[in-house]
Amino acid sequence: MSIAATQKRGFGAVLWDYLTTVDHKKIAHLYLFGGGFFFILGGLEAMIIRIQLVRPENDFVSAGLYNEILTMHGTTMIFLAAMPLLLGLMNAVMPLQIGARDVAFPFLNSLGFWLFLFGGLILNCSWLLGGAPDAGWTSYAPLSTTSPGHGVDFYVLGLQISGAGTLIGGINFLVTIINMRAPGMTYMRMPLFSWTTFITSVLILFAFPALTIGLFLLMFDRLFGSAFFNVALGGNTIIWEHLFWIFGHPEVYILILPAFGLFSDIFSTFAKKRLFGYTAMVFATILIAFLGFMVWAHHMFTVGLGPVANSIFAIATMAIAVPTGIKIFNWLATLWGGSITINSAMLWALGFIPTFTLGGMTGVMVASVVADYQYHDTYFVVAHFHYVIVGGTVFGILAGLHYWWPKMFGRILNEKLGKIAFWIFFTGFHLTFFIQHFLGLMGMPRRYWVFLKDQGLDTGNLISTIGAFLMAIGVIIFFYNVVYTAVKGEKVPDDPWDGRTLEWATSSPPAHYNFKQTPLVRGLDPLWVEKTEGKGKMTPAEPLGDIHMPNGSILPFIMSFGLFIAGFGFIYQVNYTWAYIPLFVGMGILLGCMLIRSLKDDHGYHITKEELEREAD
Amino acid sequence: MSHDHSLNPETMPHEPEKATLEGKNKFLGFWFFLGGETVLFACLFGTYLALRNSTAGGPTTNDLFGLELVFIMTILLLTSSLTSVYAMYHMKNNNFKKMQLWLGVTAVLGFAFLGCELYEFNHYIHEYEFTFRSSAFGSAFYTLVGFHGGHVTFGLLWLLALMIRNAKRGLNLYNAPKFYVFSLYWHFIDVVWVFIFTVVYLMGKVG
Amino acid sequence: MAENTNSNEVNPYQKHKNKLEMQKQLITFALMILFTIIAFVIVATGMMQKMFVIPVLLILAVIQVAFQFYYFMHMKEKGHDMPSLMMYAGIMAALLIIAGLVVITWW
Numbered sequence: 001m002s003i004a005a006t007q008k009r010g011f012g013a014v015l016w017d018y019l020t021t022v023d024h025k026k027i028a029h030l031y032l033f034g035g036g037f038f039f040i041l042g043g044l045e046a047m048i049i050r051i052q053l054v055r056p057e058n059d060f061v062s063a064g065l066y067n068e069i070l071t072m073h074g075t076t077m078i079f080l081a082a083m084p085l086l087l088g089l090m091n092a093v094m095p096l097q098i099g100a101r102d103v104a105f106p107f108l109n110s111l112g113f114w115l116f117l118f119g120g121l122i123l124n125c126s127w128l129l130g131g132a133p134d135a136g137w138t139s140y141a142p143l144s145t146t147s148p149g150h151g152v153d154f155y156v157l158g159l160q161i162s163g164a165g166t167l168i169g170g171i172n173f174l175v176t177i178i179n180m181r182a183p184g185m186t187y188m189r190m191p192l193f194s195w196t197t198f199i200t201s202v203l204i205l206f207a208f209p210a211l212t213i214g215l216f217l218l219m220f221d222r223l224f225g226s227a228f229f230n231v232a233l234g235g236n237t238i239i240w241e242h243l244f245w246i247f248g249h250p251e252v253y254i255l256i257l258p259a260f261g262l263f264s265d266i267f268s269t270f271a272k273k274r275l276f277g278y279t280a281m282v283f284a285t286i287l288i289a290f291l292g293f294m295v296w297a298h299h300m301f302t303v304g305l306g307p308v309a310n311s312i313f314a315i316a317t318m319a320i321a322v323p324t325g326i327k328i329f330n331w332l333a334t335l336w337g338g339s340i341t342i343n344s345a346m347l348w349a350l351g352f353i354p355t356f357t358l359g360g361m362t363g364v365m366v367a368s369v370v371a372d373y374q375y376h377d378t379y380f381v382v383a384h385f386h387y388v389i390v391g392g393t394v395f396g397i398l399a400g401l402h403y404w405w406p407k408m409f410g411r412i413l414n415e416k417l418g419k420i421a422f423w424i425f426f427t428g429f430h431l432t433f434f435i436q437h438f439l440g441l442m443g444m445p446r447r448y449w450v451f452l453k454d455q456g457l458d459t460g461n462l463i464s465t466i467g468a469f470l471m472a473i474g475v476i477i478f479f480y481n482v483v484y485t486a487v488k489g490e491k492v493p494d495d496p497w498d499g500r501t502l503e504w505a506t507s508s509p510p511a512h513y514n515f516k517q518t519p520l521v522r523g524l525d526p527l528w529v530e531k532t533e534g535k536g537k538m539t540p541a542e543p544l545g546d547i548h549m550p551n552g553s554i555l556p557f558i559m560s561f562g563l564f565i566a567g568f569g570f571i572y573q574v575n576y577t578w579a580y581i582p583l584f585v586g587m588g589i590l591l592g593c594m595l596i597r598s599l600k601d602d603h604g605y606h607i608t609k610e611e612l613e614r615e616a617d
Numbered sequence: 618m619s620h621d622h623s624l625n626p627e628t629m630p631h632e633p634e635k636a637t638l639e640g641k642n643k644f645l646g647f648w649f650f651l652g653g654e655t656v657l658f659a660c661l662f663g664t665y666l667a668l669r670n671s672t673a674g675g676p677t678t679n680d681l682f683g684l685e686l687v688f689i690m691t692i693l694l695l696t697s698s699l700t701s702v703y704a705m706y707h708m709k710n711n712n713f714k715k716m717q718l719w720l721g722v723t724a725v726l727g728f729a730f731l732g733c734e735l736y737e738f739n740h741y742i743h744e745y746e747f748t749f750r751s752s753a754f755g756s757a758f759y760t761l762v763g764f765h766g767g768h769v770t771f772g773l774l775w776l777l778a779l780m781i782r783n784a785k786r787g788l789n790l791y792n793a794p795k796f797y798v799f800s801l802y803w804h805f806i807d808v809v810w811v812f813i814f815t816v817v818y819l820m821g822k823v824g
Numbered sequence: 825m826a827e828n829t830n831s832n833e834v835n836p837y838q839k840h841k842n843k844l845e846m847q848k849q850l851i852t853f854a855l856m857i858l859f860t861i862i863a864f865v866i867v868a869t870g871m872m873q874k875m876f877v878i879p880v881l882l883i884l885a886v887i888q889v890a891f892q893f894y895y896f897m898h899m900k901e902k903g904h905d906m907p908s909l910m911m912y913a914g915i916m917a918a919l920l921i922i923a924g925l926v927v928i929t930w931w
Binding site: 631632635652654655656658666684688699700703710721752790804805815820822823824 | 838839842845846849850853855857860863864867868876877878881882884885888889892893896897903906907909910912914915917918919921922924925926929
């Protein structure tokens, strides 16, 4: 692989490059494309939901189809859109921020992506093969165990495969951050986005195994006749709820913490100030993660766990508001007295603070057990979690994309379009979801496909649907902006925002080895330290030498494809004996690839010093 | 660039498994994986404990379990843990042949354990008609113990692949982390078994 | 290690240290077997009341597992800060999960 290869390459070569890549920056592109695709899919599903609810007793879609769309909207947005987009940003930026040349496990990094993609494809194949899952994104038993057809089976297999990919990604990030920081990059000098990536990965490591087991139990019940959730044989459906939420609640923080991190970076960059209360921010992140593990039962207040258990979980839940509040105030204090630039990245970040705070407030409201008996399963809850997930995670992803687009693609997103998209989406978002608080308080239950007229719900739902269309327009403008930028966007210098952290010390986009010489980090916001001392660029920590890089590999793609085939085998062996063929073939491909990976030495290659010197500076 | 890291007394580092960055990464990453596995098995244990009395009229823990076989299985697995410690001891002393020998003993003990487990399952199914599908307790029992058995099986395949692949070329800095990480995995399997024989079998016998 | 020229062995000091380490491992193993036998004997003979047996069995198991982690898996040695941190975090999550599934699984 020559580093001077900048000439045009054929489509086949580019495709092969992406299929075999182990470069974290290219894997980031893949995650962004994959996540973006599923985001559009989930968005379309959301639009169908809102169109169905535009007027009372509408019949735009049938009840059964509505259940499928609603389930797929939640599942797709959480597992296949929000998480991959965040993982994409982490992949693109975190190694640069800590001054690493690569991630710790490039091969596994690529495997993680392909598992996610094939898992998502399996899940969505259900649309074409007799109906999507229809038991809600939580798939509570016994609804999920008795749901006819194969819909829920696709849910189980799809999430199992993409979940494995996420777990692999989490371990990779953990080891990368611990072992591969540049000289001088101590833990307490890491940018907040790297810190939250680290903490998020810890959450992934300990939360995803619970989902894995939950899905296994559901799979055994549905496909192999076991009795975990079959009450007639002594099973217990509450086990599913526990396992799902032991995973599901940390999952919420897996979605929000990276957004917290990137907002911190954006605020300090565009306020031209050091982040206020850096240490407090780090410990607040750790505290949120810690508490996030012991609050899962607040999703189950109405199950009947008893007053003692409910109270404990209610108090633990409310306690999370404290570290979150610390963060909100620190962001405000960072802005205070700063020299603020308002551009599209900053707009998303500024829009996030009030939006997320509202979501946090309703969070404390639903954490109160007695009140939750009223809110439970109403649109109040729907409004709450859209305020935190859209207002936090989606705003965060969009802010991060605007902020790091120049670094990832070497071009800057159009500011004007960015601002228009923000204002339309922001208005549409509040129009859609603010009113849903009141719909919920008036008793409108979530997940119902129709509501009756003259119950005071008509106007609210109409407004909500209008808002949803505005959000859709905002998203369309954003995607137009992406295409526009790719075609006509201006090339940017390496450091367009006058950045503070290490990623802005690399070229845009960075060379595949990131840093020619590993930089020496001399403080928090390392690039800013050099700028204030008049140097403006990093001091190298090592002389120019050979760089060791990993080899690309097609194995991750084939392994994931093997699991994809096996997934169909698992699902259809219930009906057809021939389905054992894809089952065994698929698992054989997987194990065979693992064996090849284990037996064949892969030492990577070296970029020699001469090659590096030849390259223009 | 040569990649021959073959070890001799001059180049033998104190901890060959952590001498390279790749080795360090593998070491740490595998420990974290085991941390995740802890949660995975905790979910299975929790499910088992919640369902262990849900026999749906079928045989109970007290009817089923015999202590003799479980004791033999425990000794087999504990001993295999010790033999893999011996293997790592010889790795640190750069004695490849002895390392392979002790890994071989580990594999034999592992297969013996697996054989006992298969015999046990077969016994339950045919003597007691106690299956994966007969009750929630049955599902939970076979899933928990079966997941452990699956881990043993995978570990044995892994070990054989490692031993055969490296039989001719000896120890080097590229494969030392692989052997070390395998030994961690094997010990972890033993840790899980300690809880299985305590929580499932002994506590099942007590009632 | 340069003076060690013609043998296939690492330096004598290191070798001696490894040997001492191995002796500790053997003692650990003997204790583990002992604890296992105690656990089985308690149950087989039914010598204790049910109320006491279960905590005793669990304590024996926890000690065995601690041996396994600290000696066999070397968690007591330096360079194991992050592994132990994550292991303890995992164990904490594990205890919460088991507590949740045992104590508050509503019928």
